Amino acid sequence: MTEAPLLELDGVSKRFGSIVVADSLSLSLGRADAVGIVGPNGAGKTSLFSLISGDLRPNAGDVRLDGRSITRLDPASRCRLGIARTYQVPRSFEHMTVFENVLVAVHRGAGLRGREAFGLAAQVLDETGLADTANERAGRLGLQQRKRLELARALGARPRLVLLDEVAAGLTDPEVEGLVQIVAGVRARGVAVVWVEHVVRALFGVVERLICLAAGKMIGDGEPRAVLASDAVRDVFLGTDYGEVAPG
């Protein structure tokens, strides 16, 4: 009678030549889970997202959504099934307005049209604090708004799982704080969140589980403070002691 987890990775591996970005990764994610992912540069964090979103196909292993294999589906189909992602380098539609950027996601990702679509797009812009820039061209936005647009576009697809790839990178402290509140709100309405972030402080505002990756392997998974305190994780982060960054 147990329900299948929202997302499951089963022995997923991906290598480019001799470089291994995912080494037989297995993990399971429940509905409305909030998970942070940390790891040094090149640990395979973004690759993990790409394997989940379909931008990369694994060499081995299986990715399942609701117990159904989605390994062979393309990113568009996975998005329509409820997995939306953001990109570290924003992939905004530069010459389109902020509203239109989100509307594309609402049309295809969420499958809405007409007034319903306009309504959801407006709602998402409101939620992400972009309502005032609705008619602005995406190319004219500053970094903070660009990062928010990336998030807004993912939310426009009405996802059940949203993958955030360094949406807080480069933002000032108050800006990070604003973003954390938005993500916490998204999570509170039942959307599962997986968040890759170097600004660990931001993660602590939202996640209750932390995964640490290094060289394509999972070297820590559990309660955030416990994970950061573990020896394996400390070794990897020698010199950048995340324990100190963690509040409290």
Place this chain on the structure above:
Amino acid sequence: MSESTAPSVRVSRSRRSSIWMLVAGVVLLAALASLPYVVYANVTDLFVNFFILLTLGVTWNLLAGYAGLVSVGQQAYIGVGAYAVLVLAGDGMSPFLAIPLGALTAAIVSIPVSFIVLHLRGAYFAIATWVVAESFRLAVLRAPSLGGGTGATLYGLAGVDPAVREAFTYWAALAVAAATLIGCYVLLRTRFGLDLTAIRDNEVGARSVGVRIMQAKRIVYVVAAAGAGAAGALLIVSQLNVQAASIFSVQWSAYMIFVALIGGIGTVEGPILGTLAFFLLQQSLAERGAWYLIVVGAVAVLMAMFVPRGLWGLVGDRFRLRLFPTGYWVRPAR
């Protein structure tokens, strides 16, 4: 965020009312349609060429400017359209009625071809489209019933008074160009058009929010083939003959690229301005022989270097002007 505070917005399709544009368009169309009653055939002839180039430019812009498919092989479908009219007229059909069928034939032929070429990217795609066009040319050369290498003459218009024939050719060309332009505009205003605009700006981003890229590209490829087919059909009707070497010439692709690039790629207005610019250049340099091509080439290079967004990029951006508004404009409900 609770449901009660859900924002309500009003969304319109342009910042300003575009009624005056519609009126201007209808007036312009009516004026153009009455042209054969006022001017001589040499003028309408010029317009026929203008409409053919406009049709090619608009469809190539859809391909390259929106779907990111830089084809240098649209002449494949120009040829298919022309030869389809030749064959249908040979069977006794009126060449004018065969024009839409020429477009349809090109569209049908392009479907299986799309499954081969669309799997290639960038330069590989470009070269593949050219190879397809060359293959079509070679196939025609080996088909004596199509005139082979010596070309073929279009029959079926022999008994028609030249003045009437030329007027009808003009109207057919006007109809094709208007249908292409309006069709393109309407397409770009749909949800599918918004997808295409998103693909234009960022393909990976579009894919990630659920846009089916391959399907969108295939549709555009087929639509562009239909446009090229219609242009080819018009060419044979206006010239009354067809030659494989010239109808399948890569020169057509050069013209299309020039028109879209000069005018402003990825905009509806661009190819119109580009076609106008091309004709002005052509007319003013007509007596200077080879200089004409040199100047056209130099203009294209300079524009690509210094005005990458084309003439319409200069005008439209400065005045926030859209002759063909395809976007969405949001206002708070109250």
